[in-house]
Structure formats: structure tokens, C-alpha cells
Amino acid sequence: MNGTDTDTFIEWMSAAVPGSLGKLEKEARAKGVPVIRKSAQSFLGFFCTLLKPDRILEIGSGVGFSALLMRNYVCCRILGIELDSDRAAEAEKNIREAGFSDDIEIRCADAADVLRELAGGEGQDGAEHFDLVFLDGPKGQYLQYLPYIEKLTREGGVLAADNLLKEGEILRSRYAVTRRNRTIHRKMREFITEMTRSGRWQTMLIGDGDGMLAAVRKPDAAPDTGTDRTV
Numbered sequence: 001m002n003g004t005d006t007d008t009f010i011e012w013m014s015a016a017v018p019g020s021l022g023k024l025e026k027e028a029r030a031k032g033v034p035v036i037r038k039s040a041q042s043f044l045g046f047f048c049t050l051l052k053p054d055r056i057l058e059i060g061s062g063v064g065f066s067a068l069l070m071r072n073y074v075c076c077r078i079l080g081i082e083l084d085s086d087r088a089a090e091a092e093k094n095i096r097e098a099g100f101s102d103d104i105e106i107r108c109a110d111a112a113d114v115l116r117e118l119a120g121g122e123g124q125d126g127a128e129h130f131d132l133v134f135l136d137g138p139k140g141q142y143l144q145y146l147p148y149i150e151k152l153t154r155e156g157g158v159l160a161a162d163n164l165l166k167e168g169e170i171l172r173s174r175y176a177v178t179r180r181n182r183t184i185h186r187k188m189r190e191f192i193t194e195m196t197r198s199g200r201w202q203t204m205l206i207g208d209g210d211g212m213l214a215a216v217r218k219p220d221a222a223p224d225t226g227t228d229r230t231v
């Protein structure tokens with residue numbers, strides 16, 4: 001069974017999203033506006049239920065579907081970033097209509113600018129901290145965002161990233177990928193390599209849907225004081 005089979009199975013088995021959120025999902029799909037698939041929905045539901053996050057950062061909010069879904073799973077505050085001004089305005093409207101304007105803020109901006117600003121803030125180590133970071137923005141930028149996300153995710157917090165495997169394309173050799181898609185192929189592989197080998201994350205790659213990655217932020221290594229060294 002491959003990832004696509006699993007995804008079809010999950011779509012088939014999953015209960016429909018109820019109420020106005022389900023209506024928002026259907027309307028977005030009908031208009032071709034991107035919203036997360038069922039597999040990513042259950043993935044987020046799993047982490048929201050397990051972690052009970054107080055603060056969530058979402059990169060790529062679209063029209064607000066995934067932010068509202070997470071807020072439905074858990075009582076929390078969400079900061080969402082969306083570059084497209086029409087989508088950001090639509091997200092704000094959907095959030096207002098759902099009655100969650102106090103809990104979910106959408107910033108209409110380039111994620112790189114917002115991440116840089118948040119990471120340089122006045123928190124514990126100069127940054128704000130989030131319990132869960134949902135990365136669903138421009139795929140080619142994930143690696144550039146990573147140093148900021150590392151500062152912004154609290155120790156023990158989770159980074160959840162969607163659309164990592166481009167329906168299996170990232171698993172193939174770069175020579176089996178069309179020339180047009182080679183840059184994204186390389187960037188995504190570099191991102192996955194950094195996540196799995198840097199030692200700063202405990203990472204799990206999931207083949208369902210478009211491919212998802214979940215990673216727990218490990219504590220930074222204690223500074224080497226030299227006291228354990230035998231001379």
C-alpha cells in the first residue's frame with residue numbers, strides 16, 4: 001500500500017468535518033483554494049490532543065481552515081501568517097464568523113519577515129515560544145525558515161510540516177524528476193536531511209497524503225564547560 005492508497009482510505013474512513021467548518025472546507029475545495037487533506041487534519045488533531053498547546057504558530061494560513069480546525073481541537077491562541085492579502089482577508093472573515101477573533105490572529109505578510117521579527121523578540125532567549133508550529137507555506141522556503149523555527153519552538157514542542165514528499169516525487173532520484181521540479185526536489189531533501197541529522201529535532205516522516213513530518217524540539221546541548229575532561 002503506498003501513501004496515495006493510505007490517503008484515499010483515510011479520506012473514505014474519516015468523518016466529515018461538521019458544521020460551518022465543514023462548509024468552509026467544501027467551498028474552499030470547490031473554488032480550488034488549498035486546504036489540508038484528511039490525513040493532515042488527523043495529524044494536527046493528534047498533536048493538538050496530545051500536546052494541548054497554548055500557543056500555535058501557523059505558516060501559510062490560506063483562508064483560515066486549518067487554524068480554525070486546530071482551535072476546534074484545543075482551546076489555544078494561534079498566530080497565522082498568510083502572504084496573499086485576499087486569502088488573509090477571507091481568513092479573518094471566517095475566523096470572525098466562527099467567533100474566534102480573540103484567539104486567532106492572522107498576519108498578512110511574508111512569513112520570512114514575521115519569523116525574523118518573532119525570533120528577535122524579547123522572550124526567554126530573545127524569542128517568543130510556541131508549543132506547536134504548523135508549517136504549510138511555500139515549500140521551497142522551509143530550510144530558510146528553520147533557524148527561526150528552532151528558536152521559536154519551545155523545548156519539547158512540535159514542528160508539524162505538510163506536503164513534504166510532493167506525492168512521492170521527493171522520494172525519486174533527481175534524474176527521474178522533470179528539470180522544472182529539480183530545485184524544489186533539492187530544497188525539500190535538504191530540509192529533511194537537516195531535520196533528521198542536525199540533532200536538534202526528534203523527527204518522524206509520515207508517507208500519508210503529500211507526506212508529513214513531525215518533529216519534537218530537543219533541548220539544546222548543554223555548553224561544554226570542560227569539567228568532565230580527563231587531562
Ligand SMILES: C[S@@+](CC[C@H](N)C(=O)[O-])C[C@H]1O[C@@H](n2cnc3c(N)ncnc32)[C@H](O)[C@@H]1O
Nearest residue numbers: 034035036060061062065066083110111137138
Ligand atoms: C497550502 S496553503 C495553506 C492552507 C491552510 N493551511 C489550510 O489548510 O487552510 C499555503 C498558503 O501559503 C501561502 N504562502 C505562500 N508563500 C507565503 C509566504 N512567503 N509567506 C506566507 N504565506 C505564504 C499561500 O498564499 C497559501 O495560501
